[in-house]
Amino acid sequence: MAEYSIGLDLGGTNLRAAAITRSGEMLGIRKGKTAFAEGRDAIVGDMVEAIRELRDEHGAADLSGIGVVVPGFIELKNGVIRSSNNLTSLENFPLRDALSQQLGAPVILENDANAAALGEKWIGAGRTVDDLILITLGTGIGGGIIAGGKILTGYMGMAGEVGHISIDPMGNPCGCGNRGCVEKHASATAVSAMARLMLGQAYTSKEVYDMAMGGNERAKVIFEVMGESLGRLLAMLINAFNFPLYLLSGGPLDAWDLFAPAMLAEVHKRSVTARLTDTKIAKAELGNQAGLFGAAYLPWVK
Amino acid sequence: MAEYSIGLDLGGTNLRAAAITRSGEMLGIRKGKTAFAEGRDAIVGDMVEAIRELRDEHGAADLSGIGVVVPGFIELKNGVIRSSNNLTSLENFPLRDALSQQLGAPVILENDANAAALGEKWIGAGRTVDDLILITLGTGIGGGIIAGGKILTGYMGMAGEVGHISIDPMGNPCGCGNRGCVEKHASATAVSAMARLMLGQAYTSKEVYDMAMGGNERAKVIFEVMGESLGRLLAMLINAFNFPLYLLSGGPLDAWDLFAPAMLAEVHKRSVTARLTDTKIAKAELGNQAGLFGAAYLPWVK
Numbered sequence: 258m259a260e261y262s263i264g265l266d267l268g269g270t271n272l273r274a275a276a277i278t279r280s281g282e283m284l285g286i287r288k289g290k291t292a293f294a295e296g297r298d299a300i301v302g303d304m305v306e307a308i309r310e311l312r313d314e315h316g317a318a319d320l321s322g323i324g325v326v327v328p329g330f331i332e333l334k335n336g337v338i339r340s341s342n343n344l345t346s347l348e349n350f351p352l353r354d355a356l357s358q359q360l361g362a363p364v365i366l367e368n369d370a371n372a373a374a375l376g377e378k379w380i381g382a383g384r385t386v387d388d389l390i391l392i393t394l395g396t397g398i399g400g401g402i403i404a405g406g407k408i409l410t411g412y413m414g415m416a417g418e419v420g421h422i423s424i425d426p427m428g429n430p431c432g433c434g435n436r437g438c439v440e441k442h443a444s445a446t447a448v449s450a451m452a453r454l455m456l457g458q459a460y461t462s463k464e465v466y467d468m469a470m471g472g473n474e475r476a477k478v479i480f481e482v483m484g485e486s487l488g489r490l491l492a493m494l495i496n497a498f499n500f501p502l503y504l505l506s507g508g509p510l511d512a513w514d515l516f517a518p519a520m521l522a523e524v525h526k527r528s529v530t531a532r533l534t535d536t537k538i539a540k541a542e543l544g545n546q547a548g549l550f551g552a553a554y555l556p557w558v559k
Numbered sequence: 560m561a562e563y564s565i566g567l568d569l570g571g572t573n574l575r576a577a578a579i580t581r582s583g584e585m586l587g588i589r590k591g592k593t594a595f596a597e598g599r600d601a602i603v604g605d606m607v608e609a610i611r612e613l614r615d616e617h618g619a620a621d622l623s624g625i626g627v628v629v630p631g632f633i634e635l636k637n638g639v640i641r642s643s644n645n646l647t648s649l650e651n652f653p654l655r656d657a658l659s660q661q662l663g664a665p666v667i668l669e670n671d672a673n674a675a676a677l678g679e680k681w682i683g684a685g686r687t688v689d690d691l692i693l694i695t696l697g698t699g700i701g702g703g704i705i706a707g708g709k710i711l712t713g714y715m716g717m718a719g720e721v722g723h724i725s726i727d728p729m730g731n732p733c734g735c736g737n738r739g740c741v742e743k744h745a746s747a748t749a750v751s752a753m754a755r756l757m758l759g760q761a762y763t764s765k766e767v768y769d770m771a772m773g774g775n776e777r778a779k780v781i782f783e784v785m786g787e788s789l790g791r792l793l794a795m796l797i798n799a800f801n802f803p804l805y806l807l808s809g810g811p812l813d814a815w816d817l818f819a820p821a822m823l824a825e826v827h828k829r830s831v832t833a834r835l836t837d838t839k840i841a842k843a844e845l846g847n848q849a850g851l852f853g854a855a856y857l858p859w860v861k
Contacts, residue, residue, distance in 0.1 A: 330835075388713065388714070402799075404706055404711055405707075405709075407707075409706055409800075410801075411690065411800055411801025411802055412690070412801045412802060412803045412836050412837065412838070415801035415832050415835075415836065416799065416800050416801040416802075417799070418798065418801070418832070419798065419799055421798050421830070421831055421832070422794075422795050422798045422799060423791065423794065423795065423829060424728065425727070425728050426726065426727050426791055433831040434828055434829065434831060434834075435794065435828065435829040435830070435831070436829075489725065489728055492724075492725065492737065493724050493725065493795060493799075494799065496720065496721065496723050496724045497704075497718065497719070497721055497724060497795075497796065497799060498711075498713055498718050499712075499713025499714050499717035499718040499720070500713055500714060500718075501714045526736055526737065527725060527736065527737040527738075528723070528737070529723055529735040529736060529737070530717050530720070530723070532736075533632075533717075534714050534717065535714065536714070
């Protein structure tokens, strides 16, 4: 049998676990709903069961390790979720140690966006580089940083959480206390908020996309503004990190052709580093499986 | 004899080299002017001579390695200075290999701001952490990033060159093509430019400092604005990196009491990460010797 590891990605709605070989081949997968309503023990029980089934099926002898990724801020030292929008019942609970104890094996716990960046580095759009930043676009904006092939975690796993970087000191006020947070100007939520102002109704970002594709000029402008805002964020990151690769992922990527030209023009204008060095901005490749692959890769990179 | 290394810091005006032990004790130092006018061979000759003298004096047997730091952008792979404001005669010349050949020993070449950050991490204000960012204030603004105890170089050693990060998309235009570059709002040059607008004359930052200390309200406001701009930069960096420590160095540090309150208030307002995690912003400790110490430390960390 080939050496493999088990990755588990616990999302707000779904739980997925997979056995994956060192070369990225998925040997088996378990999928389920996240059992919110039934509380902490049920969720932990589901996680343990999914991992145990995969281990039983593929053998403990060839198992390199277990990686588990969850949304939210994680205290890496002690493996505790400190805050999470979706998994409040797991907050301040020693999740890593509980899983490890029930499985009788070490478990590595990591933030989902960090893991997604690692997955892209391993077998996705970042497989040819050692340094990259992944920016995840959705209702908010998050991200993960890979430096020297490893996750840059920062003090508490919050490195790469770029959504609250301000791209305009006088921009939209944000609940975090800042103004001009990029997720207030370039997330799906921001697209919807701009639609309310410019199209008279808070259409979903998908609806605004359809209107833009249908020729609505104002809808097109909304995506240009979104691209400009992302370009400002990227210029900052490029100037700070000088990495060779910046990846974008998430639902709003469908609108790439609508926002990317403005984004790239803004980067070109605002980053001398981007102009002087070989800097690539591209789509991520693994979609919503990036975190799952990253989780599985954790035992091999830590 | 104790294990030691030799560090050399080649600045725009001065050349300094020192033999330093593993515990940070300086065994000997050589100082001289940078022989600009006499061209490349003379500069390289001076560097080789300073290093050779120290090696002869302290013995080749205990020498761990040689680190050389220079201003400008360095292609680390091949040890070539690609661009430098002050050392144009050394641009596109294989400096590292030339030094190495003439000395008959390997030489590590690094950017001076990166080395300064490393020096602070080794025996300066950052000695208790593994992750820090150093921001150097002067006529421009530069910096260096230490991640996991090592220099984060990025693609071409340009990581940490934070001076061209925009803190206001509509701010002052910069020669780099961007607007609102932090060095256009918070460097000594920016203080002087604000003085021209607010005090009727482009006083030096030292003069503005003296006026502020003498009670001039407008001069005080200039430092508040400088602090605010630095605070915006720091909030971005803290949100991106989540490191435990951010250090400031350079001449304008004398005005700390004038700009730091506004800077720290801005960080507090704009960075939820700073509010949630133990984030320290402090003065660097090694002054203009940080680069020299960092140069000497290079052989032990690479």
